[in-house]
Amino acid sequence: MLRFDHIGLATRSLVRAQAALRELGFAFSDPPFVDSVQGVRGCFGSCSSEGLRVELLENLPDSRVLDPWLSGGAGYQLAFWADSWEEELLRLAQAGWRPIRGPDPASAFGGRWIAFFMHPGFPNLILELIHAGDDAAHRTGTP
Numbered sequence: 001m002l003r004f005d006h007i008g009l010a011t012r013s014l015v016r017a018q019a020a021l022r023e024l025g026f027a028f029s030d031p032p033f034v035d036s037v038q039g040v041r042g043c044f045g046s047c048s049s050e051g052l053r054v055e056l057l058e059n060l061p062d063s064r065v066l067d068p069w070l071s072g073g074a075g076y077q078l079a080f081w082a083d084s085w086e087e088e089l090l091r092l093a094q095a096g097w098r099p100i101r102g103p104d105p106a107s108a109f110g111g112r113w114i115a116f117f118m119h120p121g122f123p124n125l126i127l128e129l130i131h132a133g134d135d136a137a138h139r140t141g142t143p
Helices: 014-022 085-094
Strands: 007-010 033-035 040-047 052-059 076-082 098-106 112-119 122-131
Touching: 007 122, 014 040, 014 052, 076 085, 085 112, 085 122, 098 122
Parallel strands: 007 052, 076 122
Antiparallel strands: 033 040, 040 052, 098 112, 112 122
């Protein structure tokens, strides 16, 4: 039986990536590690409220092992429910997340509003925000 451990994310900068993920509730307590065999420097973080663990990896100075992922080779998406839609949109914008689509109603979520964002620290990571409001306003009109 397999057990989930973490999501690995390639980044050009651990510092920028950590800052972006801290705004989403992730914590990074251990110092970064260097894996010279793999040619990467990395760190682990977790989102304790959701039990999610991520591994951030950047190339060592003379390594190009992550280049295929940093130049558009693979994409990743993380989705989060937003209880305070307007507050979260503002907070994400202030943290450097830029909207790329939406808000739009999503049939997969019963017509709830969703929006997608990207951050310059992650060239291939898409953040999906799902409106968690329990009233009818999240399904009609402007979110």
